[in-house]
Amino acid sequence: xxxxxxxxxxxxxxxxxxxxxxxxxxxxxxxxxxxxxxxxxxxxxxxxxxxxxxxxxxxxxxxxxxxxxxxxxxxxxxxxxxxxxxxxxxxxxxxxxxxxxxxxxxxxxxxxxxxxxxxxxxxxxxxxxxxxxxxxxxxxxxxxxxxxxxxxxxxxxxxxxxxxxxxxxxxxxxxxx
Amino acid sequence: xxxxxxxxxxxxxxxxxxxxxxxxxxxxxxxxxxxxxxxxxxxxxxxxxxxxxxxxxxxxxxxxxxxxxxxxxxxxxxxxxxxxxxxxxxxxxxxxxxxxxxxxxxxxxxxxxxxxxxxxxxxxxxxxxxxxxxxxxxxxxxxxxxxxxxxxxxxxxxxxxxxxxxxxxxxxxxxxxxxxxxxxxxxxxxxxxxxxxxxxxxxxxxxxxxxxxxxxxxxxxxxxxxxxxxxxxxxxxxxxxxxxxxxxxxxxxxxxxxxxxxxxxxxxxxxxxxxxxxxxxxxxxxxxxxxxxxxxxxxxxxxxxxxxxxxxxxxxxxxxxxxxxxxxxxxxxxxxxxxxxxxxxxxxxxxxxxxxxxx
Numbered sequence: 001x002x003x004x005x006x007x008x009x010x011x012x013x014x015x016x017x018x019x020x021x022x023x024x025x026x027x028x029x030x031x032x033x034x035x036x037x038x039x040x041x042x043x044x045x046x047x048x049x050x051x052x053x054x055x056x057x058x059x060x061x062x063x064x065x066x067x068x069x070x071x072x073x074x075x076x077x078x079x080x081x082x083x084x085x086x087x088x089x090x091x092x093x094x095x096x097x098x099x100x101x102x103x104x105x106x107x108x109x110x111x112x113x114x115x116x117x118x119x120x121x122x123x124x125x126x127x128x129x130x131x132x133x134x135x136x137x138x139x140x141x142x143x144x145x146x147x148x149x150x151x152x153x154x155x156x157x158x159x160x161x162x163x164x165x166x167x168x169x170x171x172x173x174x175x176x177x
Numbered sequence: 178x179x180x181x182x183x184x185x186x187x188x189x190x191x192x193x194x195x196x197x198x199x200x201x202x203x204x205x206x207x208x209x210x211x212x213x214x215x216x217x218x219x220x221x222x223x224x225x226x227x228x229x230x231x232x233x234x235x236x237x238x239x240x241x242x243x244x245x246x247x248x249x250x251x252x253x254x255x256x257x258x259x260x261x262x263x264x265x266x267x268x269x270x271x272x273x274x275x276x277x278x279x280x281x282x283x284x285x286x287x288x289x290x291x292x293x294x295x296x297x298x299x300x301x302x303x304x305x306x307x308x309x310x311x312x313x314x315x316x317x318x319x320x321x322x323x324x325x326x327x328x329x330x331x332x333x334x335x336x337x338x339x340x341x342x343x344x345x346x347x348x349x350x351x352x353x354x355x356x357x358x359x360x361x362x363x364x365x366x367x368x369x370x371x372x373x374x375x376x377x378x379x380x381x382x383x384x385x386x387x388x389x390x391x392x393x394x395x396x397x398x399x400x401x402x403x404x405x406x407x408x409x410x411x412x413x414x415x416x417x418x419x420x421x422x423x424x425x426x427x428x429x430x431x432x433x434x435x436x437x438x439x440x441x442x443x444x445x446x447x448x449x450x451x452x453x454x455x456x457x458x459x460x461x462x463x464x465x466x467x468x469x470x471x472x473x474x475x476x477x478x479x480x481x482x483x484x485x486x487x488x489x490x491x492x493x494x495x496x497x498x499x500x501x502x503x504x505x506x507x508x509x510x511x512x513x514x515x516x517x518x519x520x521x522x523x524x525x526x527x528x529x530x531x532x533x534x535x536x
Contacts, residue, residue, distance in 0.1 A: 079390035082443025082452065109225075109282055110344030116282040120223075137245065140443035140452035154452025154531075155245050161231065163239030166262075168276060169227030176221040176287055 038101030042126075046092035047071055049133070058146040062090070070136070074144050083141045085153060091134030091161075099124035103172070120174040125167050135160040219289030219307075226276035226346065232260035232355070243356075252361035259355040259367075259412045266326060266340045266374040268351040270415035277340070277350045284311040284336040293385065299435040300385050309381040310399075311336045311348075323401035324425045324503070326374045335378040335401065349374040355412060369408045369415065372426075376401040379429075393438035398430040418509055425503025431496055432522065437461055444528055451530050458525035461490065497521050 051061040051069035060067030070088030077084070103122040107113045141153040233241040241258040248254050262271035263279075280286040287309045293300030314320050314336040322332035326339030326349060340347030353371040358364055379399040387393035408420030433439030440457040463486050465479030472487065474480035490496065498520040505512040 076443075077392040078440065078442045080445065081391075081455075082445035082450070084443055105282065109278070110338060110346070112282040122225075125227075140454070142445060142450045152450040152452075154450065156452070157243050158245040160240060160242045160244065162241075163231075163234070163237065166228060166230035166274060168229075170225040172221075172223040172225055172282075172285075174221050174223075174282075174285075175218040176285065176289070177218060 038099060041098040041100070042096045044092055044094040048090040049092055056147050068146070072146070074141065076144070083144055085137075085139040085141045087137040087139050087153070087155070088158070089136045092132045093129065093134060094132070095126035095129045097124070097127035103170075105172075118174065120172045123171040123173065125169050125171070129165045129167050131161045131163065131165060133160075133162055219287045221282075221285035221287050222280060223282055223285045224279035227279055227350075228262075228264050228274050228276050230260060230262040230264065230271060230274055231258075232262075233257040233357070248360050248362070250361065254361075255359050257357040257359075257365070259357050259369075261354050263350045263352050265346060266349055266351045268353075270369075270371055271351070271353045271355070272415075276346060278346045278348045279350065280311055281336060281338075281348055284314065286310055291383070298383070303385045305383050305385045307381055307383045310377040310379065313379040313399075323376050323378065323399075324403050324427060326403055335376050337376050337378055339374055347374075349376050351375070355415070357412065367409050367411055369406075369410060371406045371408070371415070372402045373404045374402060387438060387440075391440050391442070394433050394441060395435060396430070396432040396439055398428065398432075400426075400428040400430075402426050420508065422506040423502045423504075424506065425501070427499065427501040429499040431498045432456075432525075433458055434496055439525075444530075453529040453531070455529070456525060456527040458522055460524045463487065491521070494519075 048070045049062070051063075051067075052059055052071060055061075058068055060069060062069035068088055070090035072089070073086040074083045076082070099122070101122050101124070102119050104119050105113045106117045109116070135158060137155050137158040139153050139155045141151060142148075143151055145151070146153065231239070231241050233239060241261070243256040243258065244253070246254045246256065260271050262268065262274065263277070264271065264273070265275040265277040268274065287307070289307045289309065291298045291305040291307050293303035293305050298305055313334045316331060316334050318331065319336065320332070320334045321330060321336070321338055322328040323335040325332065326347075328339075329341075337348035338344055339349050351371070351373050352375055353369065355369040355371075356367065358366050358368060360366075377398075377400060379397065381395075381397050383395040385393055403425060405423045405426040406420050408415070408417065410417035410419060437458055437460075440455070440459075442455050442457075444451060444453040444455045463483045465477075465483040468475050468477050468480030469483050469487070472484070474484040497518075500515075500517045500520075502515045505515055
């Protein structure tokens with residue numbers, strides 16, 4: 001025990017004398033710091049292609065045609081008003097090459113780039129994006145949950161998408177004054 | 178033992194403090210001048226080199242359909258979306274898909290949380306969420322004509338630039354929605370909406386929570402295009418003659434203000450739920466409206482305030498909607514220009530319902 005305490009004291013004394021100098025990085029030095037900071041993502045997102053985890057009077061497996069199996073989002077814009085419903089969201093989206101990176105813009109953009117002269121966050125649209133049986137339904141309903149007593153829903157329309165999409169470009173995100 | 182422990186503690190504290198005495202970082206105070214430049218920032222969005230297109234093309238494994246709609250006999254109507262596109266102007270109805278920019282670095286699309294107490298926002302003690310397109314700018318030095326894409330700078334008050342030799346992308350996209358509708362009684366029939374070199378500058382949507390427990394909105398939609406075309410042409414022959422062309426089309430729609438907000442909801446008032454949408458703008462009033470006599474103040478402070486309020490309400494151009502069509506052309510027949518200017522929406526109560534043709 002005593003030995004340990006002695007070692008600790010000696011160690012503490014030594015470290016107390018270790019003073020590393022912190023020096024300023026000037027603007028020139030900083031300007032040479034570049035980060036190859038970027039992420040390249042590929043993958044597939046599937047939403048409720050077989051059915052969600054809920055199983056009750058309304059939700060169930062996709063094989064059960066009497067039940068709804070997609071994801072569901074509802075919101076209300078007035079107290080006591082009806083609900084907007086984004087219902088039966090299901091299908092999969094596969095993408096190759098979605099990128100995230102920080103990009104310095106100091107040229108281009110029809111002359112705007114040189115005046116802008118700042119870094120932005122760039123989200124690069126994927127090289128290829130493919131949807132498979134992606135669909136959703138726009139609807140309105142009487143209450144928030146579809147298994148509430150007396151719930152009525154009116155489906156307005158269903159949108160269905162499949163196949164390769166043409167989606168190109170970079171979304172630039174930056175703070176504005 | 179306790180003595181040793183307390184010594185260790187003292188030593189450790191001392192040794193930890195030692196280096197600190199050498200490191201002296203200077204903290205300086207912020208002056209009023211510095212502080213005045215600190216502002217709540219929003220988030221700007223610019224789409225660079227953007228193209229979007231998708232359409233129903235069964236031969237190539239592409240599906241884009243809208244279903245769930247019924248005709249007046251209750252039969253299902255199926256809609257194939259032949260093409261939905263956003264691309265650089267000169268797209269020739271979406272057949273040439275070159276990249277376009279949306280928003281400028283100096284004037285982007287923006288999401289911002291505004292302070293309602295700001296005079297130009299005007300919702301007391303509330304935070305207001307704003308989604309905004311690029312703003313209008315001064316004509317001098319920065320502005321471009323909103324409708325004429327051939328004109329250069331100093332020709333109007335829109336900030337988005339048309340596609341030109343120097344700046345090919347431009348910030349004005351061609352957009353289109355081309356539908357193929359099949360009903361029980363016949364079809365398929367085509368219905369296409371195509372716009373050239375579209376500009377949305379000056380549009381915004383502000384949302385906040387109202388004291389009536391409703392989501393309140395102030396909505397301005399500015400939409401300018403040198404040509405808006407609605408046609409029934411086949412997908413392969415978009416330039417056919419059966420079309421309505423509106424040239425130099427300008428829409429400036431003002432729905433809702435802070436004192437007369439727009440409410441948007443799903444109708445839940447009828448005993449049997451029909452699920453229609455409702456749009457509502459309540460009628461104009463003022464706290465001291467009774468202090469006005471035939472629109473003139475009775476001299477009390479309340480009356481003076483009410484008169485000033487209504488004078489602004491009737492004279493302020495920002496509360497008024499305009500629709501202007503430079504040239505209307507139906508199937509090759511020129512019908513000249515059409516204008517609806519200075520429309521003030523004083524009250525609105527719209528309910529969408531199903532046509533109950535099937536008993």
